[in-house]
Amino acid sequence: MPADASPAPRGPTFTHRLRARFAETDAMGVIHHAAYLGYLEAARVELLRAVGHPYDGVRASGIDFAVVDVQVHYMRPVVFDDQVAVELWVRAASRAAFEIAYVVRVGDRRCATAVTRHAAVGPDGHPRRLPAWVTELAASEEHLPRR
Amino acid sequence: MPADASPAPRGPTFTHRLRARFAETDAMGVIHHAAYLGYLEAARVELLRAVGHPYDGVRASGIDFAVVDVQVHYMRPVVFDDQVAVELWVRAASRAAFEIAYVVRVGDRRCATAVTRHAAVGPDGHPRRLPAWVTELAASEEHLPRR
């Protein structure tokens, strides 16, 4: 598997904090690996809100950011009740798709890194051109508000 | 993102069939991308059973196959009530880890491809050597029972 899922951010990042839920644990006593995808998504949603483009507004404008690719590299377990920090940044964008990179931490432990790739699609499921603000977001990571 | 997540199998594969549940849909009207990880896992569990090593037996022997990496490439949506076929094969293994590759289909539509990487860990969360049968499984894919 590619090392590509754990890049270092070039510029500032946005951080979303959440609490690991009991419902997300599994019989190994840790947070189930699929639950991380919900964490990444919640973090994306907060990132969009923070840059002034809440996702329900995006959806109301007739666009969804469909998930095209997901890569997660799991390094150390997250357990029930951990305070999780998801650090993320838009790392690349073309006219049709963009990538977000993530580092999932608990305290100063790096628990996982991830990359997701998204395409804009209309209500019919067909591709749409990305809104200009997404492309700009990738070009100038320093515009991301800290949190 | 790497093309690496959609390899062609060298030999025979195992297929697990399941029905897409309403609880797995999202507000885009399709199966949520995180639900695929549950599909892959259910397929792995059936593969282990089919090769004579049911996963609860593996766990009873003091080993878990922790998920170390996940890559999913989403190509076409799966929707509620679709009959999903997950084709999978062990494609590589070292002494410490193994990889499984997947193709997710609905009818003759290829909906997603995926690769997961797993390490054997003990109850203490520390690495264990892979059971020999896992390594053999990767070496001789033709031993996979069809279904």
Added chain:
Amino acid sequence: MPADASPAPRGPTFTHRLRARFAETDAMGVIHHAAYLGYLEAARVELLRAVGHPYDGVRASGIDFAVVDVQVHYMRPVVFDDQVAVELWVRAASRAAFEIAYVVRVGDRRCATAVTRHAAVGPDGHPRRLPAWVTELAASEEHLPRR
């Protein structure tokens, strides 16, 4: 809490079988209590299919069966890889709502009983009259196909 959640069926019932998934376990080592709602829903979907009214057809006709009430009584744990049998029957219906009762078993162990109540709603979320076949289903449980 009412004993009302564990009724005995008056007539024949329908049974849906499924395998408990690892993704549905929790850190207590058992299937998480919320996962049962997915089991009940999957069983309802198969019941509708079995009586000739697949749920995607119902939805295509502009109706959803919104969940209005859920009651579950948990008796014995379901664990990973258990073969679960969900027995269910439509136990009552008015012009606007219907109830389904459930018994969740693993082998001959009764693990849970449940009742869900549903109302027909249109795409606007407003109530619709129940299709006649639902009301008839409640009136004549003996029409349920066995499985």
Added chain:
Amino acid sequence: MPADASPAPRGPTFTHRLRARFAETDAMGVIHHAAYLGYLEAARVELLRAVGHPYDGVRASGIDFAVVDVQVHYMRPVVFDDQVAVELWVRAASRAAFEIAYVVRVGDRRCATAVTRHAAVGPDGHPRRLPAWVTELAASEEHLPRR
């Protein structure tokens, strides 16, 4: 179904706030009914923390609060990105079990009410006597910290 699932609190309540996630939506465009059980559980966990008995400490002491009964009455949909307030209080307890009642709100809309019943169990799954502080919590709801 019993009206019993929507009681009025006798005394002060505790409130947990959370954001409805996209992963929790379904193809009806609303939060899936099973996701509410995760909301209630997250709220319980915060309540225990607020009264000085964090749930991982409870678990470390060899006790789990197994869910014995769940009742949810769904009144109005919660949708993606809603800010959800879960108000809850311990409403009754015996030596072996306790009940928590909930009101789920979005703004001033009452979206759902619920009751869960819990028993203390040991690592062997067998019943344990409830810790005294739980019983006291039910007896004197005014001890609940506001939030």
